[in-house]
Amino acid sequence: MMFVRDLSRRKFLKATGGAGAVAGLSAIGAACGSDDDDDATGTGTTEASATRPGVSSTQDAGAVKLAANQTLVVRQYDEPGGFDPATLFRIETENIAFNVYSGLTSFDPLTGSPIPDLAESWTISPDGKTYTFKLVENAMWHQDFGKFTSKDVKYSYERVLNPATNSTYRAEFNNVASIETPNEYTVVINLKTPDQNFLYQVGNYHQGQVVKQEAIEKYGDQYARNPVGTGPFAFKEWVANSHMVLEGHAGYFKGAPTLKSIRFNLIKDTAAAETALSNKEVEVAMSIGRNTEIIDRLAKDGRYVLHKSEDYANNIWIFNPDYKPLADPRVRQAFGYGQDMDGIAKQIAPHTQKVAHSILPPFMPVYSESLKYTYDPGKAKELLKAAGYGDGFTVKQILTSTTGASEDLLIRQAQLLDVGIKLEFELMETAIWNKRRNGGDYELTARLYPAVNPDTLLFGYLHPDNIVPKGLNGSKYNNPALTQKLEAARAEPDVEKRKALYADVQKIAHEEAAYMPYATNTVYWAAYPWVKNLVIDKLAVVNWFPVQIEEHA
Amino acid sequence: MNGYIARRGFAMVPTLFGIVTLVFLMIRLIPGDPAAAVGGEGLGEEALAALRERLGVNGSIPGQYATYLADLVRFDLGKSIHTGLPVTELISDALPVTVAVALLSVVMGTLIAVPVGAVAAYARSKGKVAADQGLTGFAMGVDTMPPFWVALVLILVFSLHLKWFPVSGPIEWTDPVAATKRLFLPVVVLGVAQVASVARVTRTAVLDALQDDYVRTARALGTPETVVLFKHALRNSALPVVTITGLSVGRLLGGTVIIENIFSIPGMGTALVQGINSRDYPIVQGVILVFALLFILVNFATDLVYTRVDPRVRFG
Numbered sequence: 001m002m003f004v005r006d007l008s009r010r011k012f013l014k015a016t017g018g019a020g021a022v023a024g025l026s027a028i029g030a031a032c033g034s035d036d037d038d039d040a041t042g043t044g045t046t047e048a049s050a051t052r053p054g055v056s057s058t059q060d061a062g063a064v065k066l067a068a069n070q071t072l073v074v075r076q077y078d079e080p081g082g083f084d085p086a087t088l089f090r091i092e093t094e095n096i097a098f099n100v101y102s103g104l105t106s107f108d109p110l111t112g113s114p115i116p117d118l119a120e121s122w123t124i125s126p127d128g129k130t131y132t133f134k135l136v137e138n139a140m141w142h143q144d145f146g147k148f149t150s151k152d153v154k155y156s157y158e159r160v161l162n163p164a165t166n167s168t169y170r171a172e173f174n175n176v177a178s179i180e181t182p183n184e185y186t187v188v189i190n191l192k193t194p195d196q197n198f199l200y201q202v203g204n205y206h207q208g209q210v211v212k213q214e215a216i217e218k219y220g221d222q223y224a225r226n227p228v229g230t231g232p233f234a235f236k237e238w239v240a241n242s243h244m245v246l247e248g249h250a251g252y253f254k255g256a257p258t259l260k261s262i263r264f265n266l267i268k269d270t271a272a273a274e275t276a277l278s279n280k281e282v283e284v285a286m287s288i289g290r291n292t293e294i295i296d297r298l299a300k301d302g303r304y305v306l307h308k309s310e311d312y313a314n315n316i317w318i319f320n321p322d323y324k325p326l327a328d329p330r331v332r333q334a335f336g337y338g339q340d341m342d343g344i345a346k347q348i349a350p351h352t353q354k355v356a357h358s359i360l361p362p363f364m365p366v367y368s369e370s371l372k373y374t375y376d377p378g379k380a381k382e383l384l385k386a387a388g389y390g391d392g393f394t395v396k397q398i399l400t401s402t403t404g405a406s407e408d409l410l411i412r413q414a415q416l417l418d419v420g421i422k423l424e425f426e427l428m429e430t431a432i433w434n435k436r437r438n439g440g441d442y443e444l445t446a447r448l449y450p451a452v453n454p455d456t457l458l459f460g461y462l463h464p465d466n467i468v469p470k471g472l473n474g475s476k477y478n479n480p481a482l483t484q485k486l487e488a489a490r491a492e493p494d495v496e497k498r499k500a501l502y503a504d505v506q507k508i509a510h511e512e513a514a515y516m517p518y519a520t521n522t523v524y525w526a527a528y529p530w531v532k533n534l535v536i537d538k539l540a541v542v543n544w545f546p547v548q549i550e551e552h553a
Numbered sequence: 554m555n556g557y558i559a560r561r562g563f564a565m566v567p568t569l570f571g572i573v574t575l576v577f578l579m580i581r582l583i584p585g586d587p588a589a590a591v592g593g594e595g596l597g598e599e600a601l602a603a604l605r606e607r608l609g610v611n612g613s614i615p616g617q618y619a620t621y622l623a624d625l626v627r628f629d630l631g632k633s634i635h636t637g638l639p640v641t642e643l644i645s646d647a648l649p650v651t652v653a654v655a656l657l658s659v660v661m662g663t664l665i666a667v668p669v670g671a672v673a674a675y676a677r678s679k680g681k682v683a684a685d686q687g688l689t690g691f692a693m694g695v696d697t698m699p700p701f702w703v704a705l706v707l708i709l710v711f712s713l714h715l716k717w718f719p720v721s722g723p724i725e726w727t728d729p730v731a732a733t734k735r736l737f738l739p740v741v742v743l744g745v746a747q748v749a750s751v752a753r754v755t756r757t758a759v760l761d762a763l764q765d766d767y768v769r770t771a772r773a774l775g776t777p778e779t780v781v782l783f784k785h786a787l788r789n790s791a792l793p794v795v796t797i798t799g800l801s802v803g804r805l806l807g808g809t810v811i812i813e814n815i816f817s818i819p820g821m822g823t824a825l826v827q828g829i830n831s832r833d834y835p836i837v838q839g840v841i842l843v844f845a846l847l848f849i850l851v852n853f854a855t856d857l858v859y860t861r862v863d864p865r866v867r868f869g
């Protein structure tokens with residue numbers, strides 16, 4: 001029997017008592033996402049019912065009969081690179097960091113909307129340029145680093161902005177004009193231009209995570225291996241290529257977590273991970289279902305609950321207009337009409353893909369579908385002919401040799417060949433692939449970029465300031481009318497008007513085929529049913545704070 | 554003997570220099586800017602300059618080489634680009650695991666291969682061709698099985714179905730039973746991989762020995778056949794067996810790269826793959842250097858063992 005937990009938002013909110021709801025929060029947008037083409041993000045699945053953010057009521061009410069041993073063992077699929085929020089990236093790292101650190105805000109696991117964290121409340125000035133955060137007064141740092149205060153916030157964010165830090169996320173705070181700390185528990189952040197999505201940028205993710213100056217100074221260049229935060233779990237041990245241990249933080253400002261400790265065992269090989277899960281060497285297997293065969297096998301095994309992270313991000317093709325054929329929108333549109341995206345998703349990857357109809361993933365509140373590229377080889381040929389490529393043309397896509405050309409990509413290649421687009425692949429080492437993608441050195445490439453903030457994707461992909469190599473705009477798209485709408489949307493305080501502006505942006509971009517989204521992505525984790533309240537959020541991160549181990553045989 | 558050790562040790566110096574130089578050149582031979590190749594994420598010029606300094610690829614090549622040698626003398630192999638962890642620290646954690654797996658594999662492989670080879674030779678000498686061919690065929694069959702496949706089969710049988718051995722989790726030396734269970738399957742995989750070559754050499758050497766005069770004499774004196782085989786013939790066949798065992802250690806070190814990954818063992822092989830995947834050159838350089846040194850030392854030790862197993866061997 002297959003248990004796939006896929007809770008509706010209504011059910012979740014009912015269960016959580018609206019814990020994630022934040023009065024006055026209308027932000028539609030923003031939190032950065034790490035480019036993660038191999039890994040997963042996703043919507044969650046949970047049985048949690050909460051009376052306060054992240055804490056299940058069952059935990060409070062004792063409805064779950066807890067196991068005496070609250071030590072959880074989790075399969076980690078890759079070795080993290082280090083836990084300095086200024087530079088950390090990739091999901092395996094973010095899953096640890098989210099539980100060690102806190103941000104001023106955090107994210108609703110089902111919608112991705114900002115919810116309070118170290119900031120218990122905030123106000124936004126009418127002009128949208130000043131954010132005033134009221135901080136919790138009972139947060140304590142791990143390792144006896146004392147009380148958390150506004151000074152820590154100012155230090156953390158100014159550290160990201162400091163060029164000497166070399167933070168990967170410095171640009172996220174480019175709009176910050178100044179940070180003031182009028183008292184120990186108030187932080188005022190002044191922006192250069194209005195940004196209705198700024199709450200995402202101070203979330204518990206990357207640059208938004210708050211660090212302690214004394215800890216940074218104490219550990220120096222070893223800080224990334226000795227992170228100190230205010231989150232529910234303190235970092236206890238890291239044996240390279242073996243395991244990591246987090247320990248419950250008794251002084252956590254939302255209360256001590258039920259789990260006493262979490263051990264993350266590194267098991268890269270999927271077959272070994274399945275065996276380890278079967279043997280109960282691990283009770284949760286992170287990111288284990290990467291293909292139909294594995295998912296089907298796990299689904300048939302009635303011992304597990306499959307938690308899925310559904311349609312968390314879209315795969316998109318990126319067209320370099322410097323390669324002449326791709327400068328013509330009709331040619332780019334032919335990519336959409338020349339492949340059976342729906343059929344491929346259903347036949348090749350029914351558990352992990354659906355057709356994508358926008359740059360944005362469908363869970364985002366501002367997602368809209370204005371145009372669907374349906375399979376129409378005749379129309380694709382006509383478009384190519386009108387563009388002067390009636391005899392077809394050849395285009396080369398760069399790929400990482402780690403994954404190579406996937407089965408679905410090979411079918412797309414065959415179908416595009418039928419309409420006259422001869423798609424060739426150039427494989428290379430991942431680091432080179434990333435370098436070439438980031439530098440704009442390709443004819444055609446692809447990305448899968450998880451994010452909860454539409455601005456991360458729309459500004460990233462479509463704003464001329466972000467044209468490669470400066471940003472994500474790999475198609476070098478520059479449409480002044482669209483740019484104006486993008487900037488207006490970011491500053492627009494009215495939710496409905498903002499949604500309308502974002503809808504226009506998506507419509508223009510999709511009609512002009514600035515990029516060609518072709519499939520969403522879903523990922524699966526497997527766990528034993530006695531691991532309660534496990535929810536994978538929109539960035540594929542699990543908040544382990546509410547997780548409990550139920551008594552079991 | 555001491556003089557030989559000193560001369561052999563001295564002769565290793567040029568080899569060591571060669572290895573150190575090759576490892577040094579490895580990163581410098583990357584086309585273009587090594588820092589850009591390592592950074593890979595569109596780093597700015599400032600960040601690139603910092604990375605060049607961290608990698609030790611700024612300044613002139615001779616200057617870099619001198620610094621590299623000076624660091625090596627201090628056992629400073631640099632720091633991991635991604636984690637900032639000193640490479641020596643990483644290697645000091647990983648090396649004992651790999652050495653334990655390798656040594657136990659050699660022991661296991663030898664314990665299987667030598668009796669198989671000796672018995673096959675004995676069978677042949679007695680005209681029992683079928684038994685010889687059966688044992689030789691067994692060794693050949695084992696040789697045709699790729700270690701990664703053997704690993705997966707063993708996981709399937711002994712871990713998934715029988716649940717005798719774990720395939721994950723840390724290796725705690727303070728718990729010898731748990732550590733033994735954790736390392737058992739990888740040791741078997743690597744041990745089995747050596748059986749064929751060692752068994753074949755043993756068979757040939759023992760077969761030759763069994764035809765020697767001293768064996769005939771021993772039999773004429775009424776010495777039991779087991780003593781003839783395992784004391785006289787096998788002992789006098791030890792030289793080539795030791796040679797092939799020593800050489801197989803090199804192959805075995807390569808094998809750990811795959812096997813450690815399959816069994817999630819935090820050894821040198823895992824560190825090497827991790828370093829390559831993340832383009833963490835200080836780690837790659839450090840691990841390759843240590844692997845090369847190990848190989849040289851094993852060959853050196855093999856030479857010394859010759860004098861113990863064959864008194865006729867004398868180093869002038």
